[in-house]
Amino acid sequence: MSISSGTVDPLAGAYRGSYWHDLHRVGATTDPLSTSATADLVVVGAGFTGLWTAIEAKRRDPSRDVVLLDSEFVGYGATGRNGGFISDSVTHGLSHGLALWPEEIDSLLALGRENLAALAADVRQEGIEADLRLIGKTIVATSDAQAATFAPLAESLVEHGESATLLDAAQVRADVDSPTYLAGIRVRSGGGLLDPIALALGLRDWALRLGVRLHEQTPVQAIEQGAVVTPGGPLRTRQVVLATNAFRNPVRRLRKYVVPVYDHVLVTEPLDAEQWASIGWDERQGLTDAGNQFHYYRPLPDGRILWGGYDAIYYYGSRTDAALEQRDASHRLLAAQFKETFPQLGDIAFTHRWAGLIDTTSRFTPFVGTDRSGDVAHALGFTGLGVAFSRLAAAAALDALEGERVPEFLSERPVPFPPEPIRYLGVQMTRGALAREDRTGKRGALLRTLDRFGVGFNS
Structure with missing residues (x-):
């Protein structure tokens, strides 16, 4: 049974950091750049976008000298602080895609599905043990207004090629039992779950095998013509790809298109057999509720539940700072909402608490392009759906550098955010x-x- 009691603060013993970072004991494994150097291509940022860019660049041209830089370490940012969901969507969900690109939606759905299938094939071929399970998810309604939208939503999902089943309250609770559930849609296509840091570390090792030169703990101070400036000296290069996402971009003009938003996450202590039986959840799929301020949650392989979302926080001036990853009000709100969702678990304790940055654009999807010279490319603004999409966007950024056509839905810039206040x-x-x-x-x-x-x- 639970190790906590009603008199114990459920967050009292929680590690203040990412469960994924703690699980894998991540940190820098390569030396910082300490001297002037040269390269054909420099990739700034060693999250999913930067890793895929470096890999794809070497796959296209094995002789290309590729350097990958990160101010901290591989998987430090959003890559290692998310919920471990993966989606094939390139439009921030079907409904959003229908609203923005109704004429192109079928081709965009096909593009996303092809990308996820290719990612899964890469993972298998390279032997990356990322616990990738493409089992879909369940969407739940927790209000009458949400439940009223589920029949047309399920119909639309099926019409556009998804495997989706509408569930009434009894049916969804027979699968995963919560008194808050009024309806559900079990979607068996379109994505699933994984261990994001295991994927990132696997991609890192793959990149190194391909000959990518990785330098962690190497912040980029500026982008100049023909060079990336670092504390260790200038790194002269013909081309650059910026994969900084929510973190402050070294190219000032790009900052107006992305705002950094902190998304909060908790992980419970391991549940025992009796607690799991009280919930059900036999398929161990991920779940999301259907609100604008939504929760996402999933079981973990060691018997815990990851529970996140809802309270997305933007700080004045687009601040990003490690101290902002601990917001007591947001984490306590999440803890209270978890108890409302699964009251049968009693006063369960949480072992991890953190926040991850979401690189949000005004249209909820990323944009890819280059500077006027055509030598500095960017792929930014995944708005929480970058685990698979980053692979596709990385290839598009390289296409842009090579003068190839980038799909219009990626190349068109979003509406910029206004200045403060x-x-x-x-x-x-x-x-x-x-x-x-x-x-x-x-x-x-x-x-x-x-x-x-x-x-x-x-x-």
Whole structure:
């Protein structure tokens, strides 16, 4: 049974850091760049986007001298701080894709499915043990307004080639039992779960086998013509790909297109057999609820539950700082919501608490392009769905450097965010409007206006 009691703070013993980082004991394994050097291509950022870029560059041209830099270590940022979900979507979900690209939706769905299948094939071929399980997910309704949308949503999913089954309250609770569930959609296609750090470390090792030169703990201070400036000296290069995502971009003009948002996560202590029996969850799939401020949650291989989402926080001035990863109010709100969702687990304790950065664009999807010279490319703004999409965007960034055509849905820049203080006020107003819609089921004037312009804000 649970090791905690009603008198014990459920967060008292929680490790203040990512479960994935703790599990794998991650850290730098390569030396910082300590002297001036040269390269054909420099990739800035060793998360999923940077790793895939380096790998794809070497696959296209094994003789290309590729250097991969990170200010911390492989998987330090969003790559190692997410929930371990993977999706084939390149449109931030079907409904969002239908709203923004109705004429292209079938080709975009096919593109995302092909990319995820190719990623899975890469993982198998390279022997990467990432616990990749393409078992889909269950979407649950926790309000009458959400439940009312589920029949047309399930119909739309099936119409567009997904394996989706509409569940009433009894059916969804027979699968995963929570008194908060009013309806569900079991989607067996489109993605699943994995260990994100295991994938990142596998990609790192693959990149090194291909001859990529990796330098961790090497921050980039500036991008100059023909060089990347680091504390160890200039790294002269013909081409650069920026894969910094939510972190401060070294190219100032790109900063207006991405805002960093902190998404909070908890992990429980391991459940015993009796506790698991009280929930069910035999397929061990991931779940999300259907609110604007939504939760995502999943079982972990060691018997814990990862529980995250809901309270996405933007800090004035687009601040990103390690101290911001611990927000007591957000973590305590998550703990209370977990207890409401699974009251049968009693006063379960949490062993890990952290926040991960989401690189949000105004349209919820990334954009790829180059600077005026054509020598510095970027792939930024995955808005929480970058685990698989980063592979596709990395290839598009290399295409852009090579003068090849980039799909319009990626090459078109999103609407930029306004400067402060308008940016901060706009984000807060939009978050408030989304929360009101969750409470009332009605989409207010602000959200309808944003919809017309193809912009918004969401966790």
